[in-house]
Amino acid sequence: MSDHELRKAAHDLDVTVWVGKGGIDPVVDExxxxxxxxxLIKVKFLRAARAGTSVEALTEELAERTNATVIETRGNTGVLHR
Incomplete structure (x- = not known):
């Protein structure tokens, strides 16, 4: 699938992982x-998780720790692909 097709597929996804004040560590396994x-999974970063960090940086870190690829970030949400 191309990145464009993946972004299109991600549009209709529900958020299935929420990152809160505990940061990325508690959600890596999930x-x-x-x-x-x-x-594809969609990840929502709550305000408490962002503490001075961008959603893009958090999404990249989570992707790295789960051996995934970042498809896109938009607002407080990131989409990962394995």
């Missing part, structure tokens, strides 16, 4: 498990 079950 995100990894979800990526094994489906190709």
């Amino acid at each position: 995100a990894s498990d979800q990526l094994k079950e489906r190709d």
